[in-house]
Amino acid sequence: MESLLGIIFHSIGGFSSGSFYMPFKKVKNWAWESYWLIGGFFSWLIVPPIAAYLTIPNFTEIIATAAPSVKALAFTMGLIWGIGGLTYGLGVRYLGMSLGNSITLGFCSAFGALIPPIYYNFNAVEGKESISDMFANSGGQMVLAGVLICIIGIAILGKAGMLKEKDFATGHEDKDKDFSLVKGLIIAIISGILSSFFNFGIEAAKPMANVANEAWKLANPNQGEFLFQNNVSYIVILWGGLTTNFIWCIYLNFKNKTFGNYTDTKTPISKNILFSAIAGTMWFLQFFFYGMGESKLGNGASSWILHMSTIILTANFWGFYLKEWTGVSKKTMRTFAWGIGLIMLSIVVVGIGNSL
Numbered sequence: 290m291e292s293l294l295g296i297i298f299h300s301i302g303g304f305s306s307g308s309f310y311m312p313f314k315k316v317k318n319w320a321w322e323s324y325w326l327i328g329g330f331f332s333w334l335i336v337p338p339i340a341a342y343l344t345i346p347n348f349t350e351i352i353a354t355a356a357p358s359v360k361a362l363a364f365t366m367g368l369i370w371g372i373g374g375l376t377y378g379l380g381v382r383y384l385g386m387s388l389g390n391s392i393t394l395g396f397c398s399a400f401g402a403l404i405p406p407i408y409y410n411f412n413a414v415e416g417k418e419s420i421s422d423m424f425a426n427s428g429g430q431m432v433l434a435g436v437l438i439c440i441i442g443i444a445i446l447g448k449a450g451m452l453k454e455k456d457f458a459t460g461h462e463d464k465d466k467d468f469s470l471v472k473g474l475i476i477a478i479i480s481g482i483l484s485s486f487f488n489f490g491i492e493a494a495k496p497m498a499n500v501a502n503e504a505w506k507l508a509n510p511n512q513g514e515f516l517f518q519n520n521v522s523y524i525v526i527l528w529g530g531l532t533t534n535f536i537w538c539i540y541l542n543f544k545n546k547t548f549g550n551y552t553d554t555k556t557p558i559s560k561n562i563l564f565s566a567i568a569g570t571m572w573f574l575q576f577f578f579y580g581m582g583e584s585k586l587g588n589g590a591s592s593w594i595l596h597m598s599t600i601i602l603t604a605n606f607w608g609f610y611l612k613e614w615t616g617v618s619k620k621t622m623r624t625f626a627w628g629i630g631l632i633m634l635s636i637v638v639v640g641i642g643n644s645l
Contacts, residue, residue, distance in 0.1 A: 295582045296595060296636075302578030303599025307390065309571035310381065311607060315564040317557055322541035323550035324565045325378065326534065331569030333531035337524045340577055344517035345501050351521050355497045360525050363497075366490030367529020373397070373483030374530060375537055380480050383473030385613040388450050390604030391628065392474065394597045395443035396481025403436060404485065405492055431642025435635045439598065442631030447474065449625035456617045487526065487576075491583070494522030519580030523573075575600070598636045605629055 316324045341348040352360070381389035403420070410419040423429025450470050491498075498518040505515035542548045550556065575596070583592045608614065614622065 295592070298578045298582035299592065299595040300599045302575040302582065303596055303601075304603045305571045305578065306575035307600040307603025308607065309568050309575070312564040312568040312571070316561045318553070319550045319556060319561050320541070320545055320547040321378065322538040322545065323547055324561060324568075326538035326542075327551075327562055327565035328569035328572065329531060329534045329538070331566045332572040333527040333534070333569075336570050336573045337520070337527050337576075340517075340573070341520040341524055344520050345505075347504070348501070348521045348524070351497050351500050352525060355500075359494065359496050363490050363494035363522065363525045364529040366486045366493050367526040367531075368533050369483055369486040369529075370490060370526070371530035371533025373480045373486065375534060376476050376480035377484065380473055380477040383469045384450065384477060385608060385611075388446060388453070388608070388613075388625075389473060389477060390608075391446045391601050391632070392443060392450070393477040393481045393484070394601050394604075395439060395446065395632070396478055397484040397597055400482050400485035405488065426645075428642045428645030431645060432639050433642075435637075435639035435642060438631050438638060439635035442628045442635060444628075445624060445631060446628035449621055449628055450474070452621035452624055453614070453617050456621055487530075490526040490529070491519060491522060494519075494525055497525070498522045516581045519583060520577070523576050523580070527573075527576075595636055595639055598632050598639075601632055602629070 313324055313328065338348075345351070377393055380393045383389070384392065406418055406420040406423055409417045410421050413419065418429065423433055450473070453470075498521060501521050502515040502518040505518070506512070509515075542550075551558070579592070579596050582596065614625065
């Protein structure tokens with residue numbers, strides 16, 4: 290039952306993340322950096338403390354009393370993750386919602402799932418599963434098999450991207466004019482690797498989450514683990530993400546002379562802010578529900594790959610809705626379907642492995 294709840298929570302978070310970019314498409318006559326920054330304020334600065342306030346009454350005290358080294362490392366992981374978030378947008382631009390998300394988040398899921406247990410193999414921490422531990426038991430082997438299946442699925446999706454580029458080069462020049470496989474793949478790989486640092490940030494901030502968890506369990510004996518323990522961790526991690534994105538967006542506002550977007554009465558300012566706020570809130574909700582799923586499954590390979598895989602599936606749903614694959618050959622569609630099918634299979638395999 291705990292594993293099932295974990296999968297459900299991760300699926301809700303994945304759907305929110307895979308859908309968050311859609312409200313941005315309703316923003317009119319604003320530069321990317323303008324609506325990305327407004328959405329970011331909600332994602333990284335406004336909504337996280339509200340969520341923590343509603344779920345962890347003493348969250349400010351937990352942050353204030355946490356060791357400086359814990360906060361510094363969590364913040365640093367957020368900074369690096371923030372770079373991955375910035376390049377994510379470019380990856381989607383050049384590869385589209387479906388392929389861009391699939392490749393970027395596929396790399397993110399693989400790196401985020403494997404690096405922590407490899408780290409714990411060399412720096413053992415009580416209660417944390419190392420890569421050796423995973424190889425030594427059937428459940429861990431099953432999870433690793435799921436990661437491998439996911440990586441194979443990514444490779445097949447890359448092949449589908451090559452076929453799509455070929456299809457669009459002959460007879461479909463009007464389709465997806467921004468599509469660029471080489472640019473998109475390079476950016477997606479960089480983004481996927483750097484985005485996985487959010488998972489490391491959760492590990493770095495775990496001492497703060499543990500304080501919230503223990504306080505809740507003391508007040509609620511025999512009720513299991515605290516669903517919202519990570520909400521206090523997110524605040525510090527997301528400060529790092531906000532710093533990176535704020536600096537870059539302000540730089541682009543200066544460079545592109547787009548500061549006027551925020552006050553330009555010729556644009557629907559209120560609607561643009563509203564849709565940016567919705568997008569930003571949806572972006573944060575992925576972490577809110579990830580924390581709930583993690584409280585049931587732990588922050589190991591299973592949680593991370595389940596979360597990322599559901600984002601990939603949701604993003605591909607929107608990709609079809611936006612008709613990004615209209616006009617491609619049957620061979621391209623079959624290849625794409627195989628890649629998605631393997632990623633879906635990886636979710637099942639990881640779920641089974643986690644329950645063993």
